[in-house]
Amino acid sequence: PIKIGVAGAHSGDLASYGLPTLAAVKLVARQANDAGGILGRRVEILSEDDVCKPEIAANIAAKLVSEHVNAVIGHTCSGATRAAVGIYKAARIVTISPSATNPAITNGDYPNFFRTIAPDNAQARQEVDFALNVLHLQKIAVIHDKGDYGKGLAEFVKKFIEQSGRARVVLFSGITPGAVDYSAIVQKIKYKRADAVIFGGYHPEASKLVGQMRRKRLRAVFISDDGVKDDTFIKVAGKYAEGVYATGPRDTSKNPLAKAAVAAYKKVYHQEPGAFFLNAYAATEALLHAINMAGSTDYAQVVKALRHEYVETPLGKISFDKHGEAVGVGFAMYQVRHGQYIEIK
Amino acid sequence: MRIINEIKKSFLVALWFMFLTFPIMVIKVNPLEKLIVWRWHNLAMVGIASFFISFLLRCAGRWRKSAARRPPALTMKGLSNNPRAYYSALAVIALFSLVFPFIFSAYETSIMTTALMYVILGLGLNIVVGLAGLLDLGYVAFYAVGAYSYALLNYHFGLGFWVSLPIGAMLAAAFGILLGFPVLRLRGDYLAIVTLGFGEIIRLILENWNDFSFGPSGIANIPRPSLFGINLSLAASTIYVYFIALLLVIFTIFVVNRLQDSRIGRAWIALREDEIACQAMGIDKTRIKLAAFAMGATWAGMVGVLFAAKTTFINPASFTFMESAIILSIVVLGGMGSIIGVVIAALLFVLLPEYLRAFADYRMLLFGAVMVLMMIVRPQGIIGKVRRTYVRGQVTGDKRQKNGIITNLL
Amino acid sequence: MTAILKVTGLSMNFGGLRALDDVDLRVEPREIVALIGPNGAGKTTFFNCLTGIYPPVSGTIFMRASSGKQSRLNGLPPNKITAKGMARTFQNIRLFPEMTVLENVMIGCHCRTSAGILGAVFRPRAVRAEEQRIVDSSYKILTRLGLTDVVNDLARNLPYGAQRRLEIARALATEPALLLLDEPAAGMNPRETAELNQLIGKIRDIYEVAILLIEHDMKLVMSLSDRIYVMEYGRRIAVGTPVEVKKNPAVIKAYLGE
Amino acid sequence: MNYFLDLFFSGLTRGSIYALIALGYTMVYGIIGLINFAHGEIYMIGAFTALIIASLLTVLGMNGMAILVISGLAAMVYAAAYGYTIEKIAYKPLRNSPRLAPLISAIGMSIFLQNYVMLAQTSDFLPFPDLIPNFAFMEPYSDFIGSSDLVILLTTAVAMLLLTIMIKYTRMGRAMRATAQDMQMAMLVGIDVNRVISFTFIIGSVLAAIGGLLIASHVGQINFYIGFIAGIKAFTAAVLGGIGSIPGAVLGGFILGLTESFATGYVSSDYEDVFAFGLLVLILIFRPSGILGRSENQKV
């Protein structure tokens, strides 16, 4: 069989970002197996929980290596990924993360690493360009959730705004995820007279933050990232979600593959898929496709196939560049209008 | 008749649990979609499972009651009284730990290394909690200090593992004293919350002070320990790190063992037992407390350095309160003050979740349940502590004093 | 001065309560002095002020060490006071219950020894010798107090009377010049009390300590003490030899009855 | 000045949230001296139960007020049942054990309950319906204090008052205090200690459920992990005010909330928790048993 390791946070506070990935891989694998497997071989999944902790990730990586997995989908968090990817590299195992966005991972050290999500700097660039060029904002508050994803992104946002010289960062501040109330920071944003908030982080904090902003009649523009471009955000934030901008992969809503993936998920789990579900779905499809194209699970062949073969995924027709970044995902800016993310051309 | 009674009781328990778990186990709502899924099979499962578990526990309880009195606390006395058995057991363990990395996979070696690291952490915290009786819920802070010392010293000054090891230990000790000062007057649970806060403060600083610690994205590419300047392959260095950990464990056991039965160790225990009497015996409470914090922290700092070297990447996510809680659990489950107990508990606590991986999703659920269960079965810890006994050395005096009547004795 | 302990004008408050009110007291070398008075008179509080557990609000405490040096004890922490040669037992027994009897006494030697952490780890010869000395002297004290048979038992498991004796042993291990005993005979039956009576006398003779004693058992007090201080409501109401005190009408009214 | 008031009211809201959970912590601690780490999980289970029942009722087509009342009652009943059961399973067998054993058992319980809810429900965040109505009369003030803030504030105040009265003046309250001070002696005067302890857990859990419902409604979302963070903060608040003291828990909650709010407003939200814990250390240095705590000065 073809063994795919799925490593990520499957318990603890970050489980909601790791479990959808696991579900996605399972769904894709089941589809492949139902269709007779890949290269006639069954796809088998080994799931491992790293709770987003580097040391556990390293141990798990050693475990997956010793169990001779052919490839790994994961890890969820950048930190865990960075602790594990070197071990996979030494064992020549392809690793595709649906959610690790730290730019440092694709700096060339790890030819075995790929990802189906835009790195922090790319997303940050897009957000800043949009804020400055399209919306012509002047005073921007940059808020983040103190996590490696959110804060990493926010750092880039701040840097790009300052480099542009056309706007000011009036506030750069982290909020504590899970805190029961964000009204103090909302008052501060108000006090600083920011005309926009760029938020780095995930949708639970974003919906809490935007909700409190609007309830306190703070109408500043809210711009956020891929972690927020998620239907759950709209449902949780409800009417307060209206008008929020978020970056995300292009045209997923119309993509039939994406629709099918979400439908398949709902059928099994009776709920909306969580964060990074489509990224993970795409990662798995890309992986299986590459193995199919390579005709074997040989490391070099698969890497080559990943780099050169395009594959249709819920994120679009993608391939990977030499750093491992997905090409063809095409990022766009979205806005919530009438309870839906609408792509802004 | 009795059995029927028991069945009736178990039945009631089952009913209670079915009621208890009803909304959460049976109804699954999807408020987004206004969708409701009823999972009645779960109710049946809960009912049946709780019936049988309750019934079995009842029988076990009855059996336990009828079977004499409580079994005597497990102590190492039996073993240590029998030197031959003791030394042969020791030899077997030594041999096993020596060949371990060569007969098991890199993964198992890696896990075992983690376990050994927790042994040291447990023994270190044992000094603070077990011996000195100071409840510390922020022990992980010192661990973080050690790990970041190595990572940063290496990043900025290129210092190697072996140089950083003592530095990390000393920095951690300094932090131990730093924590010790403000909490000198605090007792029991007030001490616990302040140490918890201290642990959180350290983690938050690491998370927020990017210029210093690189924030939540952490520090990568920390070199593994080198062997006389040679850089080892991944597999070889896994084994190498294992042996370093083993060495540190032996060193820790040696030191802690000696400390326990020393003048300072006795003062720690006296402090734990009765602070006022301890002072009245001429013990300087302040110094002895600070010494305990510093000594405890030293080990955490050392393991921190090793940790950074083993993982090659660190970020603040590794140093959460939960980590402190696990280390504390190791100490308590091991039997406070008992070295072997702590060793066994550390192995248990690290290996158990690993072996529970077989249960995939249920891993942490079972882990929590086992934690509760272990405490109920052995609240005083796996190994009861035995105080050292002294045989009469060349004590001056005579052998007349046998009977207990005071007046004859003087 | 010759007195080993000299207290003048000692006062102590708890909130609004004046627990000690201008108390004077002195103890000469090798003297046994008793402190008696109704419940709540402030006797234990007096001990607590002497040993540094409570800081007195006013008054002075002077103590003469065996070297002849006189020092003021006010404001010192308890451990320093013990180091200066004052040791005590507690009214409610405060042993270290999870330690063995011998270890309890060894703790008493703490302030007369010096091994530190490094010494404990490396165990140089000096430290080993010191440990041996601690064990030996502790053994010796225990032998003298008739606790030889239980040296390796946990203190918690001792019968009450033995615990009281162990407290005395532990205090003796600090090598005091002055021993403070707080109700040593409480909870003992008359025969045990009689034994204790002899024991205290012998301790004085062997260790050449002065003893200050709080006790409600008049038989013990009258037969042991050289002098008696009587307190009521934090104030000293009488002082004198046993015979004098027994006849003092104020004492009879406040304390002895009849 | 206005900014100051804004921050003040933010802190008040946050503080009353902490206080509401801290009350349960402090009650349990007061009686058996246990830091009940599973208390946060009871709060979470209360919120989840409320969500489940509320969603059920919404689907059945009920209207606002009825949903609030029924789901609130369900949350309280279930939280109480969980609190009661947890005490029986995880703490009662350890009543005469070393002090730390129940603490570890509580940590284990907390891990268990989190994962239980995660597995039985979902790891995702779920939107929590806005059960607290928006009062029209609060509309002009909503810049700095909303309806839900007001409701939480009032609930906390009422809960504190009722509890204080109950503990001070009722027979059960006296039994609780007696049990807390000397369990064996309480038995000797005829107090059914088991019942008193169960009762305490039930009251604490009901409070947690009320807190869970109100806070989840205020925040608008829940998942299985919300209890942990809220629990730690509430625990800190309880200690700050003097653990075991009912008014202390509320005072501690407010102080903590205000500190965090002002730290965010005038310094930086990055370090709000550092300020919170820093203040805790500072206060405990000067008052080692919390602001309103009784000093444990035992008579020597």
Add this chain to the structure above:
Amino acid sequence: MLNIFNLKSYYGNICALHGINIDVAAGEIVTLLGANGAGKTTTLMSISGIVPPSSGEILFMGRPIHHLPPNKIVGLGISQTPEGRRIFPQLTVMENLSTGAYLRRDRFGIKEDLEYVLTIFPILAARKNQAGGTLSGGEQQMLAISRALMARPRLLLLDEPSLGLAPLVIKQIFAIIRKINQEHNTTIFLVEQNANQALKVAHRGYVMENGTITMSGTADELLADDRVRQAYLG
């Protein structure tokens, strides 16, 4: 009134009572003497249900009580003044007294008893609102006895009531024991170290050694017994 047959009690593995037999008739004062650690306190705790006996029987007015929880036993009319007083330190004197009457519902009777104890211990009336923990030793002892009386017991168990008290107070306490017994016809089971005094107030006595009853008889018999004199009267 109270019959104990072959009672055995353990602490963990340690056997504290090796099968003892004791009978107390209604209206009697019976004293239990013994050296430290003989098991006197354990006997009382077993009667009260705090240390549940492992075998044997305890009958109270003919009814077995050895399997009942402590609160039920108190409900039947047995209350205890335990060793070391065990005052609730943070409750006021009045609150301590009213916890004594915890199981009673007869307001009027409670009030009556309250007045009664305040007349026999007038000092408590003066200390009414003071926290129990700050009372002096003697006051605490009086409070402890009063608290037990507030349950209006049929059988009062007293564990070393004279411990740590001034001579004057000891005399008072023994006088009051006699008074309670005579005026209220309360049966009293008294554990004492102070054997002289105890035998003077008691009608009968038992002597306990190492967890077994070694002697029993009327108070006068015991006072006259040489072994008792030597071992306990000093």
